[in-house]
Amino acid sequence: MPSTLPIADPAPADGLLPESVLDGVESRNFGVYLHVPFCRVRCGYCDFNTYTGDELRGAKRSDYAGQASAEVALAGSVLREAGLPEREVSTVFFGGGTPTMLPASDLAHMLAAVRDEWGLAAGAEVTTEANPDSVDADYLLALKEAGFTRVSFGMQSAVPSVLATLERTHDPERIPLVVACARDAGLDVSLDLIYGTPGETLDDWRRSLDQALAQEPDHLSAYSLIVEDGTKLARQIRRGEVAQPDDDDAADMYEVADATLEAAGYAWYEVSNWARGDEHASRHNLAYWQGHDWWGVGPGAHSHVGGVRWWNVKHPAAYAQRMAEGVSPGAGRETLDGAARQTERILLATRVRDELTTAELDDEGRAAIAPLIADDLLDGRAALAGRVRLTLRGRLLADAVVRRLLGD
Template sequence: MTLTPAPFGPHFGFGLYVHWPYCARICPYCDFNVYAAKNRDSGPLVESIAADIHAHRPRMPQHGALDTVYFGGGTPALLRPDELGTILLAASETFGIKRGAEITLEANPNDVLRADLVGLQRAGVTRLSIGVQSLRDSALAFLGRDHDAASAADAVKRALKVFPSVSIDLIYARPGQSPANWEAELVDALALGAPHLSLYELTFEPRTPFGLAAQRGDIAPMGDDAQADLYELTQAVTTKAGMPAYEVSNHAASAQHQSRHNLIYWRGGDWIGVGPGAHGRLSVGGGRYASEAERRPEAYMANVQALHSGWGDAGRLEPLEIAREILAMGLRAAEGVDLRRVETVSGQPVPRDKIEVFVDKGWAEMVGAELRLTPSGRLLADAITAALSP
């Protein structure tokens, strides 16, 4: 008798996300769980994160070795190689880390320029994700960054000498940005030679300085139609350069350079979230659980000490919540989603008549049971997901 794999869980990938909440400077557009680094002693939080990883094993006895580890933030590149090694050792001792695993570290250009890159590599890091954000000095000043375009380019070149897999982040759809200016900047970014690009439209989250400025009328966000034009321009330029989108905002030179950690999210795999404010998805005993760690570092460390875990009890997701998440995350990726997974979890059919409309409009395609959005359809991913959700 052949058992059908569950429609979610670690067989779609198993990762560890480590949130380091401190930054040397907090950017005005950022709505992540971040705090000023100042002159903090990182040791206690590193030890708490390691203890939190160990505490997950009793809850997840059937999970095997990790496919990926992702250090995000905040600015995890503020950690020394030995501190990263302490966290990776805890992961290795607790679950094991597969040979050839992807281990990503987020860093800012100035971090890369002053870091011991070989030391980071020896600690276990295999991939750098560099927050370039722009290659124009005026835009970097507007975005509140502490580097200039020349240092950003130097950082990417320096990283590529040590790490074969490097990603760079850019923010576009900035107020007043013209298609010609964005195209020129994107061409400059492609010329740096990084095999992965994460290209994000600037958002104005309500509680950020940018969000508050927009509410006051001090900043005028770019209109939806202009943003859509820039998105379509982005797809054309990157595809021509051999860096097509494999997800709404992510581009890679080949499958080898796609973010394996992010693919776990989009495919409905499992990941442990440790560090202040980190989120996780854990599949245990046929159920799927959402974890969220305490946001404030002091509360997180206290929880780890008291409960031997940063998040306490994880909430069990309802079948409809799981199905909607599988659909929403799966449609973000170019590879699409097998609708049988959604229907198995929800117990409801995905409406084929609506899919036919999207196919006729050129927004989607069906390949067997898999629904995939076209490049123009990915521009409407949220609306299409809402229309098809059980």
């Protein structure tokens, strides 16, 4: 498989960071992302950095918790060497892949490494993604006892034919069971949905929304299916075996989702995310959109500290070798200049409700506000209060809004 990592400078073997990362550090929180790159099967639409058992080339899942914990220790050393102040971790997120393919004790081991290296802030959010068929009551209780606070289930759809097209293997009837187990364990619950799957109807989508809401999750994500080059789904579409997703259908589904979720008491806080109150918003994901610092642990994981961004070698075997040698697993990195950071700030913050202020825009961006309001893409009342808030139509055309705010 060809590399899809960005083109940039090589990452130094010691991982050391430039002095520039100290600028403005007092205004940035610190989070940790732990990538678990293992899956039982590869879903046809997925282009994430994940590996099934026959793709590991000698890497062992049983060794992974120790390798990730070694990177946590290296991260602590690198941040101290850079002169960054000691910061407790505000959020921890285990993503994948399927983190819950590992024993709960392995996830607990990795979380303990983070806690031992930096400490967890009071009320820290600790999340793991989970497939509905990869956990049970005992597993979820073990996570809670280890310090996890939140689980995000990959529900995707309640319709078997849609799940089959996506090549998701779980039984939709497991969703109520695992949500109940998570609740009994004392964990907050998020459900992830995908819409716009080839062959999915509006009635299918309404059924998925209704069944998701019946579980009364604290948080719900709804992502439009993106057909990525190199995936099995892309090849199926190219050969005419599966229909190309329709953008107009996807827009209709988004509008149905927003209306349905709002009626059920959920408010959007980011283009693809809704929560039952601000306290249930994903603070870890917000940290990405708000430009805070995070260290990404694991194969292919991305990190960002003070405008320096880097990414690790992709394959678990290469990652294991780096960790055995005691050197940074970083493959490449880039340092963003002021203009790039400003562009990225507008690109990401515009997606978040009321995150971007009009004062952060340049003259050209501020001049675009009134026309965007006239086109029903930005909320006029929010603009009067100095905030950039997308309307429903604006959320559907968020990329176009960003281009106009940037003067492109």
